[in-house]
Amino acid sequence: MPAELIKVTINxxxxxxxxxxxxxxxxxxxxxxxxxxxxxxDLALQASCRMCLVRIEKMPKLQTSCTITxxxxxxxxxxxxxxxxxxxxxxxxxLANHPLDCPVCDRGGECELQEMVFDWGGLEERxxxxxxxxxxxxxxxxxxxxxxxxxxxxxxxxxxxxxxxxDAIEAxxxxxxxxIGTYGGWLNCSQCGNCIEVCPTGTLLDATxxxxxxxxxxxxxxxxxxxCSDGCQLSVxxxxxxxxRVVARDRYVNGxxxxxxxxxxxxxxxxxxxxxxxxxPLIRYKKGGKLIPATWDEAIRYTAAKLRAVLDAHxxxxxxxxxxxxxTNEANYALLKFAREVVxxxxxxxxxxxxxxxxxxxxxxxxxxxxxxxxxxxILLIGGEPEELQxxxxxxxxxxxxxxxxxxxxxxxxxxxLKHAASQFIQIxxxxxxxxxxxxxxxxxxxxxxxxxxxxxxxxEQVRQHLNDAQGDVIVMFGGELGAEAQxxxxxxxxxxGEKEGRRFLLHPLxxxxxxxxxxxxxxxxxxxxxxxxxxxxxxxxxAMYVAGSFLRTHLEGREDALSxxxxxxxxxxxxxxxxxxxDVVFPAASFAxxxxxxxxxxxxxxxxxxxxxxxxxxxxxWMITAMLADALGTDFGFQMSSSAVFLELAKQIPAYExxxxxxLKDESNPVQARHALVGQRDVxxxxxxxxxxxxxxxxxxxxxxQTPPVGHELFKLGTLTSKVPQFHLLAAGNPEPESVLxxxxxxxxxxxxxxxEAAVAGD
Amino acid sequence: xxxxxxxxxxxxxxxxxxSVTFAKIPQQKWTVQYPEEPVTVQPRYRGMHLLHVDELxxxxxxxxxxxxxxxxxxxxxxxxADDPRAPTERTGVDERYASxxxxxxxxxxxxxxxxxxxxxxAITHGYNFELSVYNRADLLKTKDDLLITKQKQSLNxxxxxxxxxxxxxxxxx
Ligand code: SF4
Ligand code: SF4
Ligand code: SF4
Ligand code: FES
Numbered sequence: 001m002p003a004e005l006i007k008v009t010i011n012x013x014x015x016x017x018x019x020x021x022x023x024x025x026x027x028x029x030x031x032x033x034x035x036x037x038x039x040x041x042d043l044a045l046q047a048s049c050r051m052c053l054v055r056i057e058k059m060p061k062l063q064t065s066c067t068i069t070x071x072x073x074x075x076x077x078x079x080x081x082x083x084x085x086x087x088x089x090x091x092x093x094x095l096a097n098h099p100l101d102c103p104v105c106d107r108g109g110e111c112e113l114q115e116m117v118f119d120w121g122g123l124e125e126r127x128x129x130x131x132x133x134x135x136x137x138x139x140x141x142x143x144x145x146x147x148x149x150x151x152x153x154x155x156x157x158x159x160x161x162x163x164x165x166x167d168a169i170e171a172x173x174x175x176x177x178x179x180i181g182t183y184g185g186w187l188n189c190s191q192c193g194n195c196i197e198v199c200p201t202g203t204l205l206d207a208t209x210x211x212x213x214x215x216x217x218x219x220x221x222x223x224x225x226x227x228c229s230d231g232c233q234l235s236v237x238x239x240x241x242x243x244x245r246v247v248a249r250d251r252y253v254n255g256x257x258x259x260x261x262x263x264x265x266x267x268x269x270x271x272x273x274x275x276x277x278x279x280x281p282l283i284r285y286k287k288g289g290k291l292i293p294a295t296w297d298e299a300i301r302y303t304a305a306k307l308r309a310v311l312d313a314h315x316x317x318x319x320x321x322x323x324x325x326x327x328t329n330e331a332n333y334a335l336l337k338f339a340r341e342v343v344x345x346x347x348x349x350x351x352x353x354x355x356x357x358x359x360x361x362x363x364x365x366x367x368x369x370x371x372x373x374x375x376x377x378x379i380l381l382i383g384g385e386p387e388e389l390q391x392x393x394x395x396x397x398x399x400x401x402x403x404x405x406x407x408x409x410x411x412x413x414x415x416x417x418l419k420h421a422a423s424q425f426i427q428i429x430x431x432x433x434x435x436x437x438x439x440x441x442x443x444x445x446x447x448x449x450x451x452x453x454x455x456x457x458x459x460x461e462q463v464r465q466h467l468n469d470a471q472g473d474v475i476v477m478f479g480g481e482l483g484a485e486a487q488x489x490x491x492x493x494x495x496x497x498g499e500k501e502g503r504r505f506l507l508h509p510l511x512x513x514x515x516x517x518x519x520x521x522x523x524x525x526x527x528x529x530x531x532x533x534x535x536x537x538x539x540x541x542x543x544a545m546y547v548a549g550s551f552l553r554t555h556l557e558g559r560e561d562a563l564s565x566x567x568x569x570x571x572x573x574x575x576x577x578x579x580x581x582x583x584d585v586v587f588p589a590a591s592f593a594x595x596x597x598x599x600x601x602x603x604x605x606x607x608x609x610x611x612x613x614x615x616x617x618x619x620x621x622x623w624m625i626t627a628m629l630a631d632a633l634g635t636d637f638g639f640q641m642s643s644s645a646v647f648l649e650l651a652k653q654i655p656a657y658e659x660x661x662x663x664x665l666k667d668e669s670n671p672v673q674a675r676h677a678l679v680g681q682r683d684v685x686x687x688x689x690x691x692x693x694x695x696x697x698x699x700x701x702x703x704x705x706x707q708t709p710p711v712g713h714e715l716f717k718l719g720t721l722t723s724k725v726p727q728f729h730l731l732a733a734g735n736p737e738p739e740s741v742l743x744x745x746x747x748x749x750x751x752x753x754x755x756x757x758e759a760a761v762a763g764d
Numbered sequence: 765x766x767x768x769x770x771x772x773x774x775x776x777x778x779x780x781x782x783s784v785t786f787a788k789i790p791q792q793k794w795t796v797q798y799p800e801e802p803v804t805v806q807p808r809y810r811g812m813h814l815l816h817v818d819e820l821x822x823x824x825x826x827x828x829x830x831x832x833x834x835x836x837x838x839x840x841x842x843x844x845a846d847d848p849r850a851p852t853e854r855t856g857v858d859e860r861y862a863s864x865x866x867x868x869x870x871x872x873x874x875x876x877x878x879x880x881x882x883x884x885x886a887i888t889h890g891y892n893f894e895l896s897v898y899n900r901a902d903l904l905k906t907k908d909d910l911l912i913t914k915q916k917q918s919l920n921x922x923x924x925x926x927x928x929x930x931x932x933x934x935x936x937x
Contacts, residue, residue, distance in 0.1 A: 103828035103883045104860045136859075211846040211860040214829040747848045 006072040011079065023068040023076065024052050032078045035087060035116055037200055038153040039066035042258075042403065043162055046154050050090050051116070054078050062086055084120075091120045097132045097176060099148045106144075107202030110215040110249070113151060132176065137741045139169075140187035141727040142267055143196060144207040144744075147179045156180060156195035156204055162402055163260060163395045164192055165387075165421065166711070180204070186737040190711050191263045192391065197248060198259055207744060208267050208727055209245040218244055221612035222253050222668055224599045225265040226326065226592040227721075229511045230370070230392035231601025232257035232265050233668045236593055236612040243272045243593050243613060254669040256370050256605065262391035263715055263731075264722065271591070271724035272616070276575055278588035279617035291586060296618065296628075303585045304632035306568045307343075310544040316344035320534050320542045323350040323524045324549030325513035328597030328609055330646040331622035332515070332522050333653075334637065335548055338626050339527075342635045347542060348527035349534050350519040351551050353512045354480040357525050362491040362682055368475045368506035369603040369673070370396050375404060376506075377472030380463070382411045382490070383433045384479020384510040387418055388714035390602065393477070393510065394418065407470075409463055411436045415708045424462065428453040429702040433478075435695045437486035438688075440464060441496050445692055452698045470503050477508040485691040488684055495681045509602055518600035521656050521674060531555045539565025546570045546629075548589070548622050550579035550720065572625050575720055588619040595621040596643040598665065605671035606660060802922040805891050806930050809923075810874045813867055814890040815910045818857055823911070824886035827862035831878030831887055839871035840878060857884075867910065869895050870903040891921050 003018035010027055017026050025041070027034050037049035045067050053062040057075040062083060065076075077083070095117065102108040134147040154171060157180065161167050168189035172181045180203065196204045218237030225232040233255020237245045246269050247253075248261045271277075281299030282291035294302070310318060321339035323332040332350065339348040373379065373396040387394035400406035401421045408422045413430040428436060432453050439449035439460040446464075450457040467474060476493055489496075494505035511517065519525055529537060532555060538545060545566055556562075556578055563569055563582035571580045572587040580586050594615040600606050615621070620628075623646050627637040639645045644662045651657045656674040665672055716722075716731040723729070726746055730736070738745040796803055805811070816824045827844035843864035847854045855861045879888050892915065897903055908914050924930040 103830065104826045104858050108828065211827070211844050213844055214833075216833060217829060743848050744846070 006070060008070050008073075009075045011077060017070055019070070019072075021070050022066065023054070023070055023074075024065040026070055027054070027065060027076070027078055034065055034078060035120060036066060037112065037116070037151055038155065040155050040158070040198065042399070043155065043158045044403075046158065049094075049151065049153050051087055051120075053083055053086050055080060055083060087120050088122065091117060092122060092126070094151045095121065095125065096127050096129075097148060098151075099131065099146075101149075104211075105146070105149065105202035106205045106210060106212075107149075107199075108214065111202060112200030113149075134179065135742055138207060138738075138744055139182055139204075139741075140189075140191055140207075140735065141730045141745045142191045142193060142207050142263070143187055144205040144210050145180070146203055146205070147181075148203075149201045150180055150203040151201055152178055152180075153200060154180075155198040155200065159194045159198050160189070162399065163194055164190060165398045165402075165417070166190060169195060185741065186735075188711065188735055190387075190391070190715055191267070191731060192261065193263065193266045194260055197261070197266075206245060206267075208270070208725075210744075213239055213244055219612070221593075221610045222255075222608075223592065223610045223612065224514070224601075224607045225261070226514050226599075226609075227264040227268065228262075228390050228392075229513060229516050229602040230257070230390045231514065231599055231603070231605060231607050232261055232392055233607065234261060234265055236269070238593070238612045241273075241613045241616075243269050245269075255607075256603070256671060257392050260392060260395055263712075267727065268722050268725050269593070271574070271721045272593045272613070274575075274724040276724070277591075277616050278573060278575065278586060278619065280588060281618070282583075282586040284584045287584075291580075291583070296620075299585055299587065300628050300632050303570050303629060306584065307544060307546075307570070307629075308633060310568055311343065314543050317347060318541065318543040319343045319345050319347070320529070320537070320545040321345065321348040322531070322534060322545065322547040322549075322551075323348070323519055323522075325350055325352045325511070325516040325519045326549050327515060327622050328592075328595060328599060328643075329515065329518045329522060329606070329650060329657075330597040330643045331548060331595075331626070332519055332524050333646060333650040334623035334626035334630075334639070335546070336522055336524055337637065338546070338630055342630045342633050343546075346528040347534060347537070348524060349529055349531050350524045351531055351547075351549055351555065352516060352519060352525060353552060353554065355484075355525050355530060356487065356509055356511060356516070356520050358484040359487040359491045359507075359509060360520055360676065361679070362488040362684065363507070363676055363678055364492045364681065365494040365505040365507050366678065367602070367604045367673070367676060368473070368477075368508040369605070372473055372506055373397060373475055373508065374400050375473065376400050376406050376475045377404075378407045378409070378466060378470040378474040380409045380411075380467065380474070380476045381418070382436055382476070382478045383413075383481035384477065385412075385414070385416045385418075385709075385714065386477070386510060387416065388709075388712070389479075389512060390510050391715070393508070393602070397421065407466060409466060411463070413702075414705060417708055417711070419708070424459070424466070426453075426455055426459050426463070427704055428455060429700070429704060431481070431702055432695075432698055433481040434483050434486040434691060435698060436460070437482060437490050438691050438695050440467070440493065441489040441684075442688060442692075445695070448692075449695060452695055452700060454700070454704070467497055468500075472502065473504050473506055475506045475508055477510055479510045480512065483691075483694065485687040485694065488682075488687045489691060492682055492684050511602060514601070515599040517602060517604060517674075518598070521600055521676075522650070522654060532559070535559045535562040538562045542566065544568040544570075547579060547583075548572050548626075550577040553578070570629075572622055574619075575724075577720055587625045588617060589625065590615040590619040590621045594619065597621075597623075598647060600674060603671070604656075604673045604676055606657065606665060606674050607668065607671055608662065608665050799920050802920050804922050804924050804928075804930055805893075806924050807926055809891055809893075810876050810889040811921075812869070812890050812892040812895060812905070812915070813878070813910055814888050814912045814915060815865060815907065816886055816888065816912050820852065821913065822854055823856040823861055824884050825856060825862045825865065825882075826858045826860050826884055826886070827856075827865075828860075828883065830881040830883065834877040834881035836875060836877060837871040837873050839868040841866040841868070862907070865907045865910065866904055868904050870900060890915065890917075891923055892918050894918050894920065 005016045006019045035051040038046040047064045047067045052065045054065045055077040136146040139145045166189045221236045235253045280293040283294045323335045409424045410422045411426045419425045435449040435452040439446045569583045570585045571583040572589040597609045651660045738748040832840040845863035
């Protein structure tokens with residue numbers, strides 16, 4: 001619906017603008033700079049800083065342009081002596097209690113207050129009264145706080161409430177004694193650090209980067225996060241080959257996440273420069289022996305000879321190739337090419353937690369983007385826990401509900417935190433998610449499904465009714481709990497409900513890893529075996545395996561010695577893991593900060609990963625290692641040592657990526673969506689029959705829990721990467737409050753190793 | 765011209781030249797017998813930098829990087845660090861201090877911008893000027909060379925008093 005146009009006059013010039021537009025936005029768009037602190041697009045209005053004052057004719061006093069909606073014929077002045085005097089007065093008040101300690105303030109150099117004082121500040125302070133004093137302190141292992149620097153714009157509290165739904169920080173006290181604080185003095189939140197990011201001053205600071213360097217000393221590289229499948233855009237700040245910090249500040253980056261990042265994206269980067277990174281290639285010359293450092297030439301030659309021997313003795317089908325949803329599309333493509341062209345095997349897969357192949361085979365509606373989620377009218381979430389596993393999706397859902405009035409329906413076996421935002425929450429028996437899909441896909445089966453789910457049949461009917469009556473975008477999200485048949489039916493859900501004017505179905509899978517979609521798109525997940533089967537085949541049908549990355553803990557459970565049955569195992573990794581324990585050769589791979597490439601997120605956006613520091617020690621990008629190995633086995637991949645050449649070839653081979661080139665992917669604010677083929681309406685009756693019998697076989701025993709899992713039960717888990725961050729050990733051990741908040745908890749608390757091990761076992 | 769004419773001309777020239785020389789001999793000398801005698805430098809002389817400490821011996825530098833930012837030849841390298849110890853036990857006056865502070869004298873142009881930029885009066889120009897080394901890498905000076913508590917002062921200079929007239933001493937030719 002195109003908005004009505006109205007006329008406003010700003011500083012004597014007439015402009016046309018949309019009816020209902022906010023005055024501050026209009027002025028800025030038309031090129032009139034208006035200073036502001038508290039205004040933050042897409043957050044509730046605050047109007048406390050009074051920097052955005054303008055004169056509007058026929059209105060008394062100066063008005064805050066951040067709260068004014070344009071009306072027809074409005075006459076606005078943004079610059080005059082009167083306005084300037086008021087603004088200068090405001091800045092003077094802001095500095096009345098400010099310590100002016102920019103030299104030691106970590107925000108110095110990128111501080112909005114500093115910038116504002118340059119333009120609007122006086123040369124001298126006129127206040128001679130004693131300033132309020134409060135020491136610098138820690139609010140958590142991750143958030144440092146200097147209350148004196150606060151200007152009370154309350155961006156932090158609004159972000160915490162509206163984006164995160166946590167309400168963990170709030171302003172307390174009155175008048176000039178108002179401070180931003182926590183409940184109980186210690187932050188027990190998801191530690192996303194978004195309050196740090198949006199704070200215009202040095203009041204809330206990154207405690208992991210505290211007193212490390214200065215922002216202008218950092219070289220900034222725009223890249224994609226390497227943790228979950230949301231694919232947030234971020235800026236990696238590095239200095240002298242070391243990654244110092246990660247931010248999403250949209251001054252430098254303007255990706256799909258704006259200024260949002262979660263704890264992992266923002267704070268879990270120290271693994272990059274960790275001392276335990278593998279330094280050289282390692283060879284285990286004798287089974288059961290030690291891994292011995294070797295040169296690249298030696299390691300490649302040795303591996304090629306061993307693989308050649310296996311190939312000659314047992315043929316191509318005896319070698320398994322395993323990619324990883326953590327690695328770039330380029331790395332996975334090189335592996336796939338290696339499997340097909342060098343080895344000649346169908347025994348390839350990726351170490352993915354669950355397969356989405358049935359979903360993509362039956363894809364009947366487009367994938368939802370995060371923007372679609374924010375503006376959706378109805379959201380259906382089956383299984384999964386986006387707040388912990390895909391935090392950006394979690395934020396989009398919350399904002400859609402809170403700021404956009406969307407209806408959220410959750411079907412889950414656990415009362416997850418998002419429940420509070422839901423207009424309907426259906427708690428089902430654990431492991432019966434498939435039955436929920438059956439109830440949605442076929443009305444006739446609602447009765448049996450309701451029995452298995454242990455819910456009222458009426459509740460399911462209500463969901464169907466919701467979806468049926470819905471207007472606008474309907475987004476269907478699902479986690480990893482669904483089986484193949486349920487996935488297929490869900491992918492076809494839009495046809496179950498049929499076409500309706502003004503309603504659009506969009507699908508949003510919730511895989512776990514940064515490039516989960518990439519490994520599906522490339523076809524790596526379509527190999528003959530899945531990760532579990534490939535482990536089971538080790539030592540039997542498979543004599544050798546080539547693994548990039550590592551198997552997940554869930555894969556190796558009960559199959560701990562599967563890898564030791566192989567004649568030969570090559571692994572490329574960042575660290576020693578359970579998988580490298582059995583490896584005969586280990587190649588040191590380069591991390592996401594050291595390579596160029598692309599990841600595909602759960603929107604289907606193909607986004608760039610850019611090299612910000614040179615590879616650590618002797619590591620090399622994964623695709624390069626694969627190409628070197630192929631070369632030693634007599635196949636020239638022709639990649640000419642450039643990842644763009646790999647991507648060029650990949651785009652030629654993979655239909656969904658057709659026509660894509662690095663230059664087309666360069667603008668992070670306009671991400672490019674891969675063209676996933678929509679299959680149209682399919683006959684899914686076979687799957688329906690299958691699903692029906694599956695559901696009928698479900699035992700009606702599982703106990704439901706009434707306990708909402710604590711914040712961070714997934715986010716803070718210690719995995720190979722996150723365990724390299726000291727702060728995560730504190731969080732995983734329950735984020736204990738230290739004796740003194742004036743000193744970093746890291747210096748005060750030694751985590752009981754038993755606790756740490758327990759937490760480590762939980763993660764992957 | 766004859767040989768006799770040549771001889772007369774050159775003799776004249778020698779006499780003219782030597783008369784200048786002899787006339788100068790009784791006058792005041794301004795050559796300094798360096799290194800036998802110390803050089804007098806002005807108070808505002810810009811020699812090798814000094815990093816200062818406060819009365820408790822704590823480094824004044826808070827590693828704000830402003831000197832490095834101001835430096836036109838980009839010769840200052842700092843690594844900031846956090847010192848969680850009690851205020852009296854700290855390395856520096858603040859929690860934030862410079863764990864590395866290097867100046868590359870192969871590049872420094874002694875412009876004094878760093879001194880001007882410093883909000884903490886932590887860096888000034890000292891008077892040491894004997895910076896020549898046998899190895900170019902030795903031109904890189906670290907905190908151990910720059911800290912006022914550690915820098916060895918040369919015996920070959922003397923700082924003029926504020927009211928001492930050093931300039932005219934040299935100009936009076
Ligand atoms: S918040 Fe900004 S103005 Fe205040 S001390 Fe820090 S850098 Fe300076
Ligand atoms: S802490 Fe920062 S974001 Fe929060 S109110 Fe103070 S200045 Fe604003
Ligand atoms: S300007 Fe002064 S306080 Fe800042 S880093 Fe340089 S010497 Fe240290
Ligand atoms: S931006 Fe309008 S009052 Fe703060």
